[in-house]
Amino acid sequence: MYTKKVMDHFSNPRNMGELENPSGVGTVGNAKCGDIMRMYLDIDDDGIIQDVKFKTFGCGAAIATSSVATELVKGKTVQEALEVTNKAVVEALDGLPPVKVHCSLLAEQAIHAALWDYAEKNGIKIEGLKKPKNDVHDHEEDVAESY
Ligand code: FES
Numbered sequence: 001m002y003t004k005k006v007m008d009h010f011s012n013p014r015n016m017g018e019l020e021n022p023s024g025v026g027t028v029g030n031a032k033c034g035d036i037m038r039m040y041l042d043i044d045d046d047g048i049i050q051d052v053k054f055k056t057f058g059c060g061a062a063i064a065t066s067s068v069a070t071e072l073v074k075g076k077t078v079q080e081a082l083e084v085t086n087k088a089v090v091e092a093l094d095g096l097p098p099v100k101v102h103c104s105l106l107a108e109q110a111i112h113a114a115l116w117d118y119a120e121k122n123g124i125k126i127e128g129l130k131k132p133k134n135d136v137h138d139h140e141e142d143v144a145e146s147y
Pocket of ligand 1: 034059060100106
């Protein structure tokens with residue numbers, strides 16, 4: 001079953017919507033379930049994430065993970081945002097059922113995709129950031145096993 005935090009973020013999603021002229025946008029999806037998540041980041045000259053919004057066309061857990069992920073990265077540096085893993089997202093929600101762990105992976109990858117976009121637009125390299133995949137179900141099984 002879902003935790004109270006999941007239900008809260010699903011019922012009252014934080015930072016839902018779009019940003020005009022974002023510093024970076026990332027869109028990722030999972031071909032298996034068909035869900036899609038998009039993250040918008042507004043990053044200032046010091047590399048601090050001033051604002052973040054998301055749009056998710058997906059399941060309740062995907063909405064909850066997007067919502068909590070925006071809270072985890074807001075006000076952080078680019079480097080700190082990179083360290084927001086799907087595990088951190090799951091922990092912030094007090095857990096997710098194993099079949100829903102891939103939803104949190106979408107959140108991690110959507111952040112990475114937005115950071116990648118930001119880096120490309122600004123011609124910078126973010127240490128430790130790998131080019132994100134559009135379809136993130138590839139190593140879902142490995143992730144599920146670690147829970
Ligand atoms: Fe696919 Fe939740 S079921 S993102």
